[in-house]
Amino acid sequence: MSLDSPPPAGPQVGSDEWVARQAHRREYLPSWLGSLERASERAGWWPKLAAAAAAAAVLPLLGLGQFQLQVGIDALVIALLAVGLNIVVGWAGLLDLGYVAFFGFGAYGYALVSSGQIGANGIHLPSYLSIALVMVAAAGLGLVVGWPSRRLIGDYLAIITLFFGEAFVEFTNNVAPRTLGGPNGIVSVDPIRLFGYTFTSNQSYYYLLVVVLVVTMGVLRLLDTSRTGRAWRAVREDPLAAASMTIPVNRVKLMAFAFGAAVAALAGTIFAVQQVSVFPTDFDTPILILVYAGLILGGAGSIAGACTGALVVMVIYDGLLRSPTESGYLFYGLILLTLLAKLRPWRRLALVLAATVALGYAVHAIAAAISDSAVAGGPHSTGWIASALRDWVVVPANATVAGNWGFVVLVCLLIALVQVSSPWRAILLPPTLYLASFVWETRLATEAAITRQLMIGAILIVMMNARPQGLLGSRRVEALT
Amino acid sequence: MSAAGPGGPPEAGPPAGPGHEGSPAPVLDLDRLSLSFGGLRALSELDLGVGEREIVSLIGPNGAGKSTVFNVITGVYQPSAGDVRFAGRSIAGLAPHRIARLGIGRTFQSLRLFLNMSVLENVMAATYGNTKAMPWESVLRLPRARREEREVRALAEDVLSFFGQRLAGYRWDQPAYSLSYANRRRLEIARALATSPRLLLLDEPAAGMNPAETHEVTELISRLRDERGISILVIEHDMHVVGSCSDRVVALDHGVKIAEGGFDQVAAHPAVVEAYLGRDPDALSDAG
Numbered sequence: 001m002s003l004d005s006p007p008p009a010g011p012q013v014g015s016d017e018w019v020a021r022q023a024h025r026r027e028y029l030p031s032w033l034g035s036l037e038r039a040s041e042r043a044g045w046w047p048k049l050a051a052a053a054a055a056a057a058v059l060p061l062l063g064l065g066q067f068q069l070q071v072g073i074d075a076l077v078i079a080l081l082a083v084g085l086n087i088v089v090g091w092a093g094l095l096d097l098g099y100v101a102f103f104g105f106g107a108y109g110y111a112l113v114s115s116g117q118i119g120a121n122g123i124h125l126p127s128y129l130s131i132a133l134v135m136v137a138a139a140g141l142g143l144v145v146g147w148p149s150r151r152l153i154g155d156y157l158a159i160i161t162l163f164f165g166e167a168f169v170e171f172t173n174n175v176a177p178r179t180l181g182g183p184n185g186i187v188s189v190d191p192i193r194l195f196g197y198t199f200t201s202n203q204s205y206y207y208l209l210v211v212v213l214v215v216t217m218g219v220l221r222l223l224d225t226s227r228t229g230r231a232w233r234a235v236r237e238d239p240l241a242a243a244s245m246t247i248p249v250n251r252v253k254l255m256a257f258a259f260g261a262a263v264a265a266l267a268g269t270i271f272a273v274q275q276v277s278v279f280p281t282d283f284d285t286p287i288l289i290l291v292y293a294g295l296i297l298g299g300a301g302s303i304a305g306a307c308t309g310a311l312v313v314m315v316i317y318d319g320l321l322r323s324p325t326e327s328g329y330l331f332y333g334l335i336l337l338t339l340l341a342k343l344r345p346w347r348r349l350a351l352v353l354a355a356t357v358a359l360g361y362a363v364h365a366i367a368a369a370i371s372d373s374a375v376a377g378g379p380h381s382t383g384w385i386a387s388a389l390r391d392w393v394v395v396p397a398n399a400t401v402a403g404n405w406g407f408v409v410l411v412c413l414l415i416a417l418v419q420v421s422s423p424w425r426a427i428l429l430p431p432t433l434y435l436a437s438f439v440w441e442t443r444l445a446t447e448a449a450i451t452r453q454l455m456i457g458a459i460l461i462v463m464m465n466a467r468p469q470g471l472l473g474s475r476r477v478e479a480l481t
Numbered sequence: 482m483s484a485a486g487p488g489g490p491p492e493a494g495p496p497a498g499p500g501h502e503g504s505p506a507p508v509l510d511l512d513r514l515s516l517s518f519g520g521l522r523a524l525s526e527l528d529l530g531v532g533e534r535e536i537v538s539l540i541g542p543n544g545a546g547k548s549t550v551f552n553v554i555t556g557v558y559q560p561s562a563g564d565v566r567f568a569g570r571s572i573a574g575l576a577p578h579r580i581a582r583l584g585i586g587r588t589f590q591s592l593r594l595f596l597n598m599s600v601l602e603n604v605m606a607a608t609y610g611n612t613k614a615m616p617w618e619s620v621l622r623l624p625r626a627r628r629e630e631r632e633v634r635a636l637a638e639d640v641l642s643f644f645g646q647r648l649a650g651y652r653w654d655q656p657a658y659s660l661s662y663a664n665r666r667r668l669e670i671a672r673a674l675a676t677s678p679r680l681l682l683l684d685e686p687a688a689g690m691n692p693a694e695t696h697e698v699t700e701l702i703s704r705l706r707d708e709r710g711i712s713i714l715v716i717e718h719d720m721h722v723v724g725s726c727s728d729r730v731v732a733l734d735h736g737v738k739i740a741e742g743g744f745d746q747v748a749a750h751p752a753v754v755e756a757y758l759g760r761d762p763d764a765l766s767d768a769g
Contacts, residue, residue: 228619245607
């Protein structure tokens, strides 16, 4: 902030300038994190973007396996989607729940014009042409979808676009099975060939995605600070005021739809090519939830936030939560971190941890004394966590039913925990922690497909409480009218 | 109650506007304007004119239809009957953003700033309709986009500097929500000025301000006319503001014009007194 002309009397308590400065100061993180934040604020946007791109470029050279590389590719695709969704949701403030349909449209569009699907020999347009064609067509589709819904706001728009998204999945599943392939989708899509180079390996697609993502982010950043970006945000803030300030609200909304759709279609083309095939299920609600989770976690309205949030969500969701060991680290790590951050004073923290450990050994000893089969199963975690927990957590031989009941009781205990007051909370905490570990070792660690969605939900809830504006988003106020 | 006030003959033909102070050509001309919501007549056959470089105040008790007049002029509501003419052409039925582009700027009674945008962005956003750069021009920073961005920035700094220290440079990058109430009112005026208006509609610019700030608003309104040549239609409850800056005052009650003329004339008009205070009880007892 520049201080060219400070008011003569200096800052005064109660004057709005003082309030504004304090409000600004409070938003920084404490200690060295805050100075880091301030330093990054001073640097412009493009050095940061370049640094992030360089980091992403170096990453595969550190010896990533094929699995990690695939996680990276998926994360980059979702990041590209989130950055596009940010135009519609974060800037124009339109709750578009049909966004993934544009992603699917891009993928199917490319798969139709660059494969052997249509006709005897198929259509094999050059990549640059088909990508451009698909993006323009998706923008057109965005206008078509946006036109009837241009006067709808909030919940109404959300439900209409949700229908559109579902309709797209049904459409690809059922209409023109010879062309679209029905549930079997379209297989053997042409690889992308640009400037005489054919992208074949996963590594090449990783780099292609990094370049595309960085360029898109740069373009959107330039757009954000232009008249178009200001109009989008003005429409989000107050459509009536925007109209009274010469902004054609409907046209600006449609533009946001079209731009978002084009970015989604771009992500779709690369997605289709990279996995060589497209299926209707690739474009269903789970992807939508991941994209939204990324956008919300990172902070809607911020380009860097959308990208970072999507990468974090996807690396956790796709990379870590698939293996029981790594998801175990994440699970216990999150619990410990939350306790360390929230439980005060230290005495109480130590007491709760000690009580939890003691409770575990006591329960294990009692269960073992009653029946051997009660402790016959081992923890599902692997590695050192498993050996540390072997004599602590009770895992019966047939753990499924006990684990399911444990889960129900755990949910009840968690609800009770947020309802009761302070001393009771400390008393309730050790059994809750122990039960959480029990449920994890008996059920959750084995059901990765379900657990990872629960974990993403839990992370979002924690985030919502700790930092409602998201990782990199800026605090927003709602007009009270 | 008849629509005839003492100020001007309402059925006067083409120059239906001001009948005072040398009759400048009207910038804004409401011609027998009516607006109904179902059975409720919000405005009936309202004639109102604002001349070039004229400051007209619109007064009346709560619910008299003052803000409704603004909403009809700016295209938020479509008139049920009658016409709105701006600079000689009819603007009734045009979309709000088109009317704004023709040169009518406005502020809102309940502040409607773009709260989560910076002060500077609030003002710059209001130039959208008067700039032309397409998105790709902005992205590629082509000459037209760069030139427009420079001009818009200069315009924004110009209208903000109109408020002197109040909206000084260090505030430009702060979000609008961090401003005080009075500064939000100022920013609304600055934002309306950025649309380069010929006519400015101010909806209670002094509401919620202390006496010193109210005095400042009064001066501001006169300066807008004197330095920028803008015609102004202002709704205001504060009679100090109305009395000291208006060329002409129009009083409204139940959507009907009850008086028009100079401030002293209108303020003493029995219909206006009755609208604000009710009928004199002594007069009532005399009558009864």
